[in-house]
Amino acid sequence: MVKALRRIVPVIAAILVLGLTASIASADGPGWKTISQDFHGLLFGLNVGQNGQLLVADSGAGPTKLDPDSGETSLLASLPNVTDVIQVGRREYMALTGGGDPQGPTDARLWRIKDGVVTEIADLGKFEADHDPDGAGVDSNPYHLAKLSRNKILVADAGGNDILIVDKDGNIDWVAVLPPENLAVPGGECPAQPPDSCSDAVATGVAVGPDGAIYAGELKGVPATPGTSRVWRIEPDARHVTCGSDDESCTLVETPPFTSIVDMTFGQDGTAYVVELDEASWLAAEGGKGAGGTVNACKLHNGGGDDEGDRRHDNGDVAFSCKEIGTGLPFPLAAAAADHSVYVTLALGPEGPVEVAVLTNGNEGDNGGEDNGDGNGDHGGNANGDNEGRGNDNQERGGRQDD
Numbered sequence: 184m185v186k187a188l189r190r191i192v193p194v195i196a197a198i199l200v201l202g203l204t205a206s207i208a209s210a211d212g213p214g215w216k217t218i219s220q221d222f223h224g225l226l227f228g229l230n231v232g233q234n235g236q237l238l239v240a241d242s243g244a245g246p247t248k249l250d251p252d253s254g255e256t257s258l259l260a261s262l263p264n265v266t267d268v269i270q271v272g273r274r275e276y277m278a279l280t281g282g283g284d285p286q287g288p289t290d291a292r293l294w295r296i297k298d299g300v301v302t303e304i305a306d307l308g309k310f311e312a313d314h315d316p317d318g319a320g321v322d323s324n325p326y327h328l329a330k331l332s333r334n335k336i337l338v339a340d341a342g343g344n345d346i347l348i349v350d351k352d353g354n355i356d357w358v359a360v361l362p363p364e365n366l367a368v369p370g371g372e373c374p375a376q377p378p379d380s381c382s383d384a385v386a387t388g389v390a391v392g393p394d395g396a397i398y399a400g401e402l403k404g405v406p407a408t409p410g411t412s413r414v415w416r417i418e419p420d421a422r423h424v425t426c427g428s429d430d431e432s433c434t435l436v437e438t439p440p441f442t443s444i445v446d447m448t449f450g451q452d453g454t455a456y457v458v459e460l461d462e463a464s465w466l467a468a469e470g471g472k473g474a475g476g477t478v479n480a481c482k483l484h485n486g487g488g489d490d491e492g493d494r495r496h497d498n499g500d501v502a503f504s505c506k507e508i509g510t511g512l513p514f515p516l517a518a519a520a521a522d523h524s525v526y527v528t529l530a531l532g533p534e535g536p537v538e539v540a541v542l543t544n545g546n547e548g549d550n551g552g553e554d555n556g557d558g559n560g561d562h563g564g565n566a567n568g569d570n571e572g573r574g575n576d577n578q579e580r581g582g583r584q585d586d
Protein backbone atom coordinates (compact mmCIF):
# COMPACT_ATOMS: atom_id res chain seq x y z
CA MET A 184 0.00 0.00 0.00
CA VAL A 185 2.68 2.46 1.02
CA LYS A 186 4.74 1.37 -1.91
CA ALA A 187 1.85 1.93 -4.25
CA LEU A 188 1.00 5.29 -2.74
CA ARG A 189 4.43 6.73 -3.05
CA ARG A 190 4.34 6.35 -6.81
CA ILE A 191 3.29 9.81 -7.68
CA VAL A 192 2.05 9.29 -11.20
CA PRO A 193 -0.53 6.68 -10.24
CA VAL A 194 -1.30 8.72 -7.13
CA ILE A 195 -2.16 11.75 -9.15
CA ALA A 196 -4.16 9.74 -11.62
CA ALA A 197 -6.12 8.27 -8.71
CA ILE A 198 -6.66 11.68 -7.17
CA LEU A 199 -8.11 12.92 -10.38
CA VAL A 200 -10.49 10.02 -10.68
CA LEU A 201 -11.56 9.93 -7.03
CA GLY A 202 -11.17 13.42 -5.79
CA LEU A 203 -12.44 15.90 -8.29
CA THR A 204 -16.07 16.03 -7.37
CA ALA A 205 -16.83 19.12 -9.37
CA SER A 206 -15.53 19.30 -12.88
CA ILE A 207 -14.38 22.78 -13.69
CA ALA A 208 -15.18 22.94 -17.34
CA SER A 209 -14.49 26.58 -17.95
CA ALA A 210 -11.01 27.91 -18.30
CA ASP A 211 -9.65 31.17 -16.88
CA GLY A 212 -10.16 30.73 -13.15
CA PRO A 213 -9.59 33.47 -10.59
CA GLY A 214 -5.86 33.99 -10.89
CA TRP A 215 -4.99 32.17 -14.05
CA LYS A 216 -5.59 32.45 -17.76
CA THR A 217 -5.60 29.47 -20.10
CA ILE A 218 -2.95 29.36 -22.82
CA SER A 219 -3.67 25.96 -24.35
CA GLN A 220 -5.69 22.82 -23.70
CA ASP A 221 -4.31 21.02 -26.74
CA PHE A 222 -2.96 18.07 -24.75
CA HIS A 223 -3.70 14.38 -24.30
CA GLY A 224 -2.82 13.38 -20.74
CA LEU A 225 -1.72 14.80 -17.40
CA LEU A 226 1.00 17.43 -17.76
CA PHE A 227 3.61 16.39 -15.21
CA GLY A 228 6.44 18.66 -16.38
CA LEU A 229 6.76 22.24 -17.60
CA ASN A 230 9.98 24.06 -18.45
CA VAL A 231 11.28 27.02 -20.38
CA GLY A 232 12.98 26.16 -23.66
CA GLN A 233 14.84 28.33 -26.13
CA ASN A 234 13.34 31.26 -28.01
CA GLY A 235 10.62 31.86 -25.45
CA GLN A 236 9.01 28.48 -25.98
CA LEU A 237 7.56 26.35 -23.19
CA LEU A 238 8.23 22.63 -23.00
CA VAL A 239 5.37 20.50 -21.74
CA ALA A 240 5.57 16.85 -20.65
CA ASP A 241 2.24 15.58 -22.00
CA SER A 242 1.99 12.09 -20.52
CA GLY A 243 -0.62 11.13 -23.10
CA ALA A 244 1.46 11.98 -26.15
CA GLY A 245 5.04 13.05 -25.49
CA PRO A 246 7.23 16.11 -25.02
CA THR A 247 5.46 19.07 -26.59
CA LYS A 248 6.59 22.57 -27.47
CA LEU A 249 4.15 25.39 -26.67
CA ASP A 250 4.33 28.98 -27.85
CA PRO A 251 2.97 30.92 -24.86
CA ASP A 252 1.97 33.88 -27.03
CA SER A 253 0.01 32.09 -29.73
CA GLY A 254 -0.94 28.94 -27.78
CA GLU A 255 0.34 26.85 -30.68
CA THR A 256 1.65 23.39 -29.80
CA SER A 257 3.89 20.94 -31.61
CA LEU A 258 4.83 17.43 -30.54
CA LEU A 259 8.62 17.06 -30.32
CA ALA A 260 8.42 13.25 -30.40
CA SER A 261 5.99 10.51 -29.52
CA LEU A 262 6.87 9.39 -25.98
CA PRO A 263 3.84 8.54 -23.83
CA ASN A 264 4.37 8.34 -20.06
CA VAL A 265 6.76 11.30 -20.28
CA THR A 266 7.10 13.07 -16.92
CA ASP A 267 9.48 15.90 -17.77
CA VAL A 268 11.38 17.53 -20.64
CA ILE A 269 14.15 20.13 -20.77
CA GLN A 270 16.11 21.70 -23.61
CA VAL A 271 19.84 20.99 -23.74
CA GLY A 272 20.81 22.32 -27.17
CA ARG A 273 19.48 23.60 -30.43
CA ARG A 274 16.66 21.20 -31.36
CA GLU A 275 18.00 18.91 -28.63
CA TYR A 276 16.07 17.88 -25.53
CA MET A 277 16.23 15.48 -22.61
CA ALA A 278 13.03 13.76 -21.55
CA LEU A 279 12.11 11.43 -18.71
CA THR A 280 9.58 8.61 -18.51
CA GLY A 281 7.92 7.47 -15.30
CA GLY A 282 7.95 3.99 -13.85
CA GLY A 283 5.31 1.41 -14.57
CA ASP A 284 4.07 -1.57 -12.61
CA PRO A 285 5.39 -3.84 -13.97
CA GLN A 286 8.10 -1.97 -15.75
CA GLY A 287 7.59 -1.61 -19.49
CA PRO A 288 10.29 -1.32 -22.15
CA THR A 289 10.11 2.48 -22.25
CA ASP A 290 9.50 3.09 -18.53
CA ALA A 291 11.83 4.80 -16.07
CA ARG A 292 14.36 6.01 -18.59
CA LEU A 293 16.16 9.17 -19.64
CA TRP A 294 15.91 9.99 -23.35
CA ARG A 295 17.60 12.34 -25.75
CA ILE A 296 15.47 13.86 -28.48
CA LYS A 297 17.40 15.43 -31.31
CA ASP A 298 15.76 16.57 -34.52
CA GLY A 299 12.75 14.50 -33.53
CA VAL A 300 14.72 11.28 -33.06
CA VAL A 301 14.38 9.61 -29.65
CA THR A 302 17.41 7.79 -28.21
CA GLU A 303 17.66 6.06 -24.85
CA ILE A 304 20.37 7.56 -22.65
CA ALA A 305 19.95 5.74 -19.35
CA ASP A 306 17.81 3.04 -17.76
CA LEU A 307 17.01 4.49 -14.34
CA GLY A 308 14.76 1.58 -13.39
CA LYS A 309 17.68 -0.81 -13.85
CA PHE A 310 19.89 1.46 -11.73
CA GLU A 311 17.31 1.29 -8.94
CA ALA A 312 17.07 -2.48 -9.27
CA ASP A 313 20.86 -2.80 -9.11
CA HIS A 314 21.55 -0.28 -6.35
CA ASP A 315 18.39 0.56 -4.37
CA PRO A 316 20.04 3.65 -2.82
CA ASP A 317 17.45 4.17 -0.07
CA GLY A 318 17.56 0.52 0.94
CA ALA A 319 13.76 0.38 1.06
CA GLY A 320 13.24 -1.93 -1.88
CA VAL A 321 13.23 -1.59 -5.63
CA ASP A 322 10.89 1.16 -6.74
CA SER A 323 11.65 3.65 -9.46
CA ASN A 324 9.42 6.39 -10.76
CA PRO A 325 11.55 9.13 -12.35
CA TYR A 326 9.55 12.31 -12.08
CA HIS A 327 11.49 15.51 -12.69
CA LEU A 328 14.66 16.70 -14.43
CA ALA A 329 17.11 19.55 -14.03
CA LYS A 330 20.28 20.44 -15.87
CA LEU A 331 23.24 20.73 -13.49
CA SER A 332 25.90 21.46 -16.12
CA ARG A 333 26.57 20.99 -19.80
CA ASN A 334 27.25 17.33 -19.22
CA LYS A 335 25.16 16.46 -16.19
CA ILE A 336 21.43 15.95 -15.73
CA LEU A 337 19.69 15.55 -12.38
CA VAL A 338 16.68 13.31 -11.87
CA ALA A 339 14.25 13.29 -8.94
CA ASP A 340 13.04 9.70 -8.56
CA ALA A 341 9.70 9.75 -6.73
CA GLY A 342 9.74 5.98 -6.28
CA GLY A 343 13.37 5.75 -5.19
CA ASN A 344 13.14 8.77 -2.85
CA ASP A 345 16.40 9.98 -4.30
CA ILE A 346 18.20 12.41 -6.58
CA LEU A 347 20.18 10.80 -9.38
CA ILE A 348 22.79 12.25 -11.72
CA VAL A 349 23.31 11.12 -15.31
CA ASP A 350 26.03 12.22 -17.70
CA LYS A 351 25.61 12.50 -21.44
CA ASP A 352 27.05 9.03 -21.95
CA GLY A 353 24.33 7.59 -19.72
CA ASN A 354 26.45 6.88 -16.65
CA ILE A 355 24.21 7.05 -13.59
CA ASP A 356 25.12 7.73 -9.97
CA TRP A 357 23.06 8.73 -7.01
CA VAL A 358 23.52 12.09 -5.32
CA ALA A 359 21.28 11.93 -2.28
CA VAL A 360 18.53 9.97 -0.62
CA LEU A 361 15.70 11.95 0.95
CA PRO A 362 14.83 10.37 4.30
CA PRO A 363 11.47 9.10 5.54
CA GLU A 364 10.01 10.93 8.50
CA ASN A 365 7.94 9.39 11.26
CA LEU A 366 4.78 11.42 11.47
CA ALA A 367 1.75 10.67 13.59
CA VAL A 368 -0.88 8.85 11.58
CA PRO A 369 -4.51 9.71 12.31
CA GLY A 370 -6.27 6.48 13.20
CA GLY A 371 -2.96 4.69 13.54
CA GLU A 372 -3.24 3.05 10.17
CA CYS A 373 0.36 3.36 9.15
CA PRO A 374 0.92 -0.10 7.78
CA ALA A 375 4.66 -0.44 7.78
CA GLN A 376 7.77 0.03 9.85
CA PRO A 377 11.12 1.38 8.71
CA PRO A 378 12.77 1.03 6.33
CA ASP A 379 9.48 0.88 4.44
CA SER A 380 8.29 3.63 6.68
CA CYS A 381 5.36 5.91 6.80
CA SER A 382 5.93 9.31 5.31
CA ASP A 383 8.30 8.50 2.53
CA ALA A 384 9.88 11.70 1.31
CA VAL A 385 8.84 11.07 -2.34
CA ALA A 386 11.29 13.22 -4.31
CA THR A 387 9.23 15.23 -6.76
CA GLY A 388 11.11 18.47 -7.34
CA VAL A 389 14.71 19.07 -8.36
CA ALA A 390 16.24 22.37 -9.44
CA VAL A 391 19.58 24.15 -9.47
CA GLY A 392 19.59 27.34 -7.42
CA PRO A 393 21.27 30.69 -8.03
CA ASP A 394 24.01 29.55 -5.62
CA GLY A 395 24.75 26.53 -7.81
CA ALA A 396 23.34 24.11 -5.24
CA ILE A 397 20.79 21.40 -5.91
CA TYR A 398 17.38 21.95 -4.35
CA ALA A 399 15.04 19.01 -3.91
CA GLY A 400 11.40 19.10 -2.85
CA GLU A 401 9.40 16.22 -1.38
CA LEU A 402 5.72 15.33 -1.74
CA LYS A 403 5.47 13.27 1.46
CA GLY A 404 3.82 9.87 1.44
CA VAL A 405 1.08 8.64 3.78
CA PRO A 406 -0.16 10.23 6.03
CA ALA A 407 0.67 13.26 3.87
CA THR A 408 0.33 15.55 6.87
CA PRO A 409 -0.25 19.17 5.76
CA GLY A 410 2.73 21.43 6.28
CA THR A 411 5.32 18.66 6.32
CA SER A 412 6.73 18.78 2.77
CA ARG A 413 10.37 19.82 2.94
CA VAL A 414 12.99 21.34 0.67
CA TRP A 415 16.57 20.10 0.86
CA ARG A 416 19.73 21.86 -0.30
CA ILE A 417 22.46 19.59 -1.65
CA GLU A 418 26.00 20.52 -2.67
CA PRO A 419 26.37 19.98 -6.42
CA ASP A 420 29.40 17.73 -6.05
CA ALA A 421 27.86 15.62 -3.28
CA ARG A 422 27.42 11.89 -3.89
CA HIS A 423 25.83 9.11 -1.85
CA VAL A 424 24.51 11.48 0.78
CA THR A 425 21.70 10.61 3.14
CA CYS A 426 19.84 13.82 3.81
CA GLY A 427 18.79 14.31 7.39
CA SER A 428 22.00 12.71 8.65
CA ASP A 429 25.04 14.58 9.95
CA ASP A 430 26.36 15.00 6.43
CA GLU A 431 26.54 18.74 5.87
CA SER A 432 26.43 18.42 2.11
CA CYS A 433 22.66 18.05 2.39
CA THR A 434 20.76 20.36 4.68
CA LEU A 435 17.17 21.30 5.28
CA VAL A 436 16.05 24.63 3.85
CA GLU A 437 14.09 26.81 6.23
CA THR A 438 10.72 27.30 4.52
CA PRO A 439 7.13 28.10 5.33
CA PRO A 440 5.05 24.97 5.95
CA PHE A 441 4.55 23.44 2.51
CA THR A 442 2.02 20.74 1.68
CA SER A 443 2.40 18.10 -1.06
CA ILE A 444 5.15 19.70 -3.14
CA VAL A 445 5.02 18.42 -6.74
CA ASP A 446 7.49 20.69 -8.49
CA MET A 447 10.08 23.36 -7.90
CA THR A 448 12.04 25.56 -10.25
CA PHE A 449 14.03 28.78 -10.28
CA GLY A 450 13.40 31.90 -12.32
CA GLN A 451 16.25 33.74 -14.00
CA ASP A 452 16.34 36.28 -11.18
CA GLY A 453 16.91 33.52 -8.64
CA THR A 454 13.34 33.35 -7.33
CA ALA A 455 12.36 29.82 -6.34
CA TYR A 456 8.91 28.65 -7.38
CA VAL A 457 7.44 25.88 -5.27
CA VAL A 458 4.25 24.11 -6.40
CA GLU A 459 1.97 22.54 -3.81
CA LEU A 460 -0.48 20.07 -5.33
CA ASP A 461 -3.14 20.71 -2.73
CA GLU A 462 -3.15 22.77 0.45
CA ALA A 463 -5.10 20.05 2.27
CA SER A 464 -2.64 17.38 0.97
CA TRP A 465 -2.81 14.98 -1.92
CA LEU A 466 -4.35 12.40 0.39
CA ALA A 467 -7.20 14.74 1.35
CA ALA A 468 -7.66 15.56 -2.32
CA GLU A 469 -7.82 11.86 -3.08
CA GLY A 470 -10.68 11.63 -0.60
CA GLY A 471 -12.54 14.47 -2.29
CA LYS A 472 -11.53 17.01 0.37
CA GLY A 473 -9.02 19.01 -1.58
CA ALA A 474 -8.62 22.74 -1.09
CA GLY A 475 -6.75 23.58 -4.29
CA GLY A 476 -3.05 23.96 -4.90
CA THR A 477 -0.63 26.85 -4.69
CA VAL A 478 2.34 28.30 -6.53
CA ASN A 479 4.73 30.06 -4.15
CA ALA A 480 7.41 32.55 -5.21
CA CYS A 481 10.29 32.41 -2.74
CA LYS A 482 13.35 34.58 -2.19
CA LEU A 483 16.51 32.95 -0.90
CA HIS A 484 18.18 34.29 2.19
CA ASN A 485 21.03 33.32 4.39
CA GLY A 486 19.56 31.28 7.14
CA GLY A 487 22.31 32.12 9.60
CA GLY A 488 25.06 29.76 8.52
CA ASP A 489 28.63 30.74 7.78
CA ASP A 490 28.98 32.35 4.41
CA GLU A 491 32.75 32.80 4.74
CA GLY A 492 32.67 35.27 1.92
CA ASP A 493 33.01 32.69 -0.79
CA ARG A 494 29.40 32.83 -1.89
CA ARG A 495 28.79 29.30 -0.83
CA HIS A 496 26.79 28.19 2.13
CA ASP A 497 28.89 25.37 3.28
CA ASN A 498 26.70 24.93 6.27
CA GLY A 499 23.74 24.96 3.98
CA ASP A 500 21.79 27.41 6.02
CA VAL A 501 19.41 28.84 3.47
CA ALA A 502 15.95 30.19 4.15
CA PHE A 503 13.07 30.86 1.76
CA SER A 504 10.64 33.69 2.32
CA CYS A 505 7.62 33.04 0.18
CA LYS A 506 4.57 34.66 -1.26
CA GLU A 507 1.61 32.85 -2.80
CA ILE A 508 1.22 34.00 -6.38
CA GLY A 509 -1.56 31.58 -7.26
CA THR A 510 -3.75 29.57 -4.91
CA GLY A 511 -6.97 27.60 -5.14
CA LEU A 512 -5.53 26.15 -8.32
CA PRO A 513 -7.05 22.91 -9.66
CA PHE A 514 -4.31 20.27 -9.39
CA PRO A 515 -1.26 22.31 -10.37
CA LEU A 516 1.44 19.82 -11.33
CA ALA A 517 4.34 21.94 -12.60
CA ALA A 518 5.45 25.55 -12.99
CA ALA A 519 7.93 27.47 -15.12
CA ALA A 520 8.94 31.13 -15.03
CA ALA A 521 10.05 33.25 -17.97
CA ASP A 522 9.97 36.91 -18.91
CA HIS A 523 8.09 38.06 -15.82
CA SER A 524 5.39 35.45 -16.31
CA VAL A 525 4.78 32.30 -14.32
CA TYR A 526 3.16 29.38 -16.10
CA VAL A 527 1.51 26.37 -14.55
CA THR A 528 -0.03 23.10 -15.69
CA LEU A 529 -3.52 22.38 -14.35
CA ALA A 530 -6.05 19.54 -14.50
CA LEU A 531 -9.60 20.82 -14.57
CA GLY A 532 -11.39 17.52 -14.06
CA PRO A 533 -11.02 13.75 -14.02
CA GLU A 534 -11.70 13.56 -17.74
CA GLY A 535 -9.72 16.70 -18.41
CA PRO A 536 -9.27 19.18 -19.81
CA VAL A 537 -5.69 19.61 -18.83
CA GLU A 538 -4.04 22.89 -19.67
CA VAL A 539 -1.11 25.22 -19.47
CA ALA A 540 -2.09 28.56 -17.93
CA VAL A 541 -0.36 31.78 -17.00
CA LEU A 542 -0.81 33.12 -13.48
CA THR A 543 -2.42 36.54 -13.47
CA ASN A 544 -1.97 37.65 -9.87
CA GLY A 545 0.77 38.98 -7.83
CA ASN A 546 4.13 38.31 -9.38
CA GLU A 547 4.67 41.81 -10.72
CA GLY A 548 7.36 43.63 -8.84
CA ASP A 549 8.99 40.51 -7.56
CA ASN A 550 10.97 40.09 -10.72
CA GLY A 551 12.09 43.67 -10.87
CA GLY A 552 15.69 42.91 -10.11
CA GLU A 553 18.46 42.01 -12.44
CA ASP A 554 17.40 39.59 -15.12
CA ASN A 555 20.61 38.77 -16.82
CA GLY A 556 19.55 35.39 -17.98
CA ASP A 557 22.45 33.26 -16.94
CA GLY A 558 20.67 31.78 -13.99
CA ASN A 559 23.66 30.15 -12.40
CA GLY A 560 26.32 31.01 -10.01
CA ASP A 561 26.53 34.78 -10.03
CA HIS A 562 24.22 35.62 -7.25
CA GLY A 563 25.43 34.05 -4.09
CA GLY A 564 22.67 33.00 -1.81
CA ASN A 565 21.39 36.32 -0.66
CA ALA A 566 21.47 38.61 -3.65
CA ASN A 567 17.89 38.34 -4.64
CA GLY A 568 16.56 41.25 -2.73
CA ASP A 569 14.82 41.21 0.53
CA ASN A 570 11.15 41.39 1.09
CA GLU A 571 11.16 42.22 4.74
CA GLY A 572 8.40 44.70 5.38
CA ARG A 573 6.28 43.11 2.75
CA GLY A 574 5.41 40.38 5.17
CA ASN A 575 5.12 36.74 4.53
CA ASP A 576 2.01 36.10 2.57
CA ASN A 577 2.24 32.38 2.70
CA GLN A 578 -0.72 31.27 4.72
CA GLU A 579 -1.90 27.74 4.86
CA ARG A 580 -5.34 28.48 3.59
CA GLY A 581 -6.18 24.89 3.08
CA GLY A 582 -5.88 24.17 6.75
CA ARG A 583 -5.78 20.73 8.16
CA GLN A 584 -8.37 18.11 7.80
CA ASP A 585 -9.58 17.55 11.30
CA ASP A 586 -11.85 14.64 10.70
Ligand SMILES: [Ca+2]
Nearest residue numbers: 315319320322
Ligand atom coordinates in the same frame (compact mmCIF):
# COMPACT_ATOMS: atom_id res chain seq x y z
CA1 LIG B 1 14.65 2.02 -3.35
Ligand SMILES: [Ca+2]
Nearest residue numbers: 441459477579
Ligand atom coordinates in the same frame (compact mmCIF):
# COMPACT_ATOMS: atom_id res chain seq x y z
CA1 LIG C 1 0.99 26.68 1.16
